[in-house]
Amino acid sequence: MSVPRFWRELDSRYNLVGSHCKITNTYHYPKRSFNPEAGRDSIGNMEDYQFKGNGKVINSTVVHQAQTGYEMFGPYCIAIIELEEGPRITSQVVDCDPEIVKPGMKVKSVFRKLGEDSESGILHYGTKFIPDEVLQTENDEDDDIADVEL
Amino acid sequence: MNGIVSYGAYVPCHKIETGEIASVWGADGSAWAKNLNVYSKSVPGPDEDVITISVEATRQAMKRAKLNGDDIGAIYTGSESHPYAVKPTSTIVAQAIGATPHLTAADYEFACKAGTAAIQTCLGMVGDKQVDNGIAIGVDTSQGAPGDALEYSASAGGGAFIIGSKKVIADINHTTSYTTDTPDFWRREGQKYPRHGGRFTGKPAFFKHVMSCGLKTMEMAGTEAKDYDYIVTHQPNGKFPIRAAKALGFTTEQFETGLLTPRIGNTYSGAIFLGLAAILDIAKPGDRILAVAYGSGAGSDGFDITVTKNIEKMDRSETVEDMISRMKIVNYATYAKYRGKLRMGGSN
Numbered sequence: 001m002s003v004p005r006f007w008r009e010l011d012s013r014y015n016l017v018g019s020h021c022k023i024t025n026t027y028h029y030p031k032r033s034f035n036p037e038a039g040r041d042s043i044g045n046m047e048d049y050q051f052k053g054n055g056k057v058i059n060s061t062v063v064h065q066a067q068t069g070y071e072m073f074g075p076y077c078i079a080i081i082e083l084e085e086g087p088r089i090t091s092q093v094v095d096c097d098p099e100i101v102k103p104g105m106k107v108k109s110v111f112r113k114l115g116e117d118s119e120s121g122i123l124h125y126g127t128k129f130i131p132d133e134v135l136q137t138e139n140d141e142d143d144d145i146a147d148v149e150l
Numbered sequence: 151m152n153g154i155v156s157y158g159a160y161v162p163c164h165k166i167e168t169g170e171i172a173s174v175w176g177a178d179g180s181a182w183a184k185n186l187n188v189y190s191k192s193v194p195g196p197d198e199d200v201i202t203i204s205v206e207a208t209r210q211a212m213k214r215a216k217l218n219g220d221d222i223g224a225i226y227t228g229s230e231s232h233p234y235a236v237k238p239t240s241t242i243v244a245q246a247i248g249a250t251p252h253l254t255a256a257d258y259e260f261a262c263k264a265g266t267a268a269i270q271t272c273l274g275m276v277g278d279k280q281v282d283n284g285i286a287i288g289v290d291t292s293q294g295a296p297g298d299a300l301e302y303s304a305s306a307g308g309g310a311f312i313i314g315s316k317k318v319i320a321d322i323n324h325t326t327s328y329t330t331d332t333p334d335f336w337r338r339e340g341q342k343y344p345r346h347g348g349r350f351t352g353k354p355a356f357f358k359h360v361m362s363c364g365l366k367t368m369e370m371a372g373t374e375a376k377d378y379d380y381i382v383t384h385q386p387n388g389k390f391p392i393r394a395a396k397a398l399g400f401t402t403e404q405f406e407t408g409l410l411t412p413r414i415g416n417t418y419s420g421a422i423f424l425g426l427a428a429i430l431d432i433a434k435p436g437d438r439i440l441a442v443a444y445g446s447g448a449g450s451d452g453f454d455i456t457v458t459k460n461i462e463k464m465d466r467s468e469t470v471e472d473m474i475s476r477m478k479i480v481n482y483a484t485y486a487k488y489r490g491k492l493r494m495g496g497s498n
Contacts, residue, residue, distance in 0.1 A: 014246045072196035111205040112197040
């Protein structure tokens with residue numbers, strides 16, 4: 001991706017800035033300057049809106065054949081996430097075993113590295129998601145095993 | 151009085167145990183853990199670096215203080231592992247918290263004390279009324295060469311302190327520095343891993359600077375060790391800070407809260423920020439804290455701090471201890487993968 005193209009979208013990627021239509025009271029991500037549902041009435045009635053970053057998983061999959069640049073993550077989870085305000089976005093869910101990500105799981109946004117344009121190229125940063133609920137970790141399971149009387 | 155308006159911290163959610171690292175190199179893990187007093191260290195994920203950790207810590211600080219980006223006039227980020235050699239970390243942090251464009255920003259480098267130099271800069275700017283609030287960040291994701299002693303301790307994490315004059319949660323009563331040309335630890339331009347002077351990093355480096363700066367700070371404040379509730383120093387391993395604190399006249403009760411290295415390793419520029427954040431997580435109004443940073447090369451920055459009643463109004467949930475308790479153990483293979491120690495096909 002060219003440097004200017006990514007730079008133009010910094011606010012959307014860093015801060016989840018999308019848009020809000022004052023006519024239909026609906027939210028959109030990525031940002032729109034026109035809302036097809038409201039038609040011409042939406043012109044001049046679209047405002048920037050920063051999403052809170054809370055949402056839930058609608059569906060997810062575990063990628064075992066990692067895309068170029070994502071080899072170090074493999075296997076990793078890609079999910080469709082519905083933000084509290086309504087829009088759905090596709091993102092990695094990180095900081096957890098990818099297999100535990102299920103529909104309905106609450107998630108929240110975090111700031112992470114998205115990729116890089118080669119070893120000497122520009123770094124891309126933006127938003128990913130992590131589970132927003134207490135998860136039983138592998139460490140907890142180890143503790144449980146230690147407590148079992150044999 | 152000018153001081154800390156808010157604070158944020160970040161510790162990655164992965165860790166590797168000292169014994170696991172030792173087993174790869176055929177070393178005695180128990181002996182290494184005991185000698186360094188480091189039993190596990192944090193490991194950043196493949197999508198975490200100084201920039202992402204800085205942003206997360208700063209966002210927590212902004213949220214706690216209920217500040218907007220427009221309230222911030224300066225951002226300085228201290229680190230020895232900035233992802234870019236040329237291009238500031240601080241501008242990305244500024245964009246990510248909505249503080250652009252009317253602010254000044256720069257990156258600092260002074261080994262492990264670049265972040266506290268940023269605190270001093272912010273104090274100067276706030277004191278001179280050039281800005282209402284400045285953000286000082288100390289974060290690192292440093293690495294030790296595989297098999298080197300540093301590999302057992304070099305970890306990742308850090309914090310962000312908002313320095314200002316209004317709604318201060320902790321007054322910074324005094325600050326001073328102690329600086330010499332002492333080549334105990336360095337990394338040359340273009341080199342991936344740092345080198346160090348072995349035992350030379352101890353007495354003439356860490357101890358001389360931390361002790362001298364700590365004593366000078368107390369002299370300026372007219373205080374003695376017994377006047378403080380907490381002490382936190384730089385912590386390259388789990389032993390040096392204990393020895394330094396005891397030599398300065400402090401007790402276990404005073405240094406144990408801010409001593410995190412035995413569980414998360416040496417977070418370099420982040421160490422003093424995380425230790426101080428762990429103290430602020432539980433501090434009460436009136437508590438007095440002595441903080442002494444150390445950076446190789448070499449220098450120390452000392453701070454005499456008094457917690458104010460404003461801290462009781464702050465939402466201090468999501469503590470440093472919460473972050474540490476959530477860390478999951480990874481094995482050496484995963485650690486090597488996450489830290490980019492593997493040569494991938496096609497990369498030549």
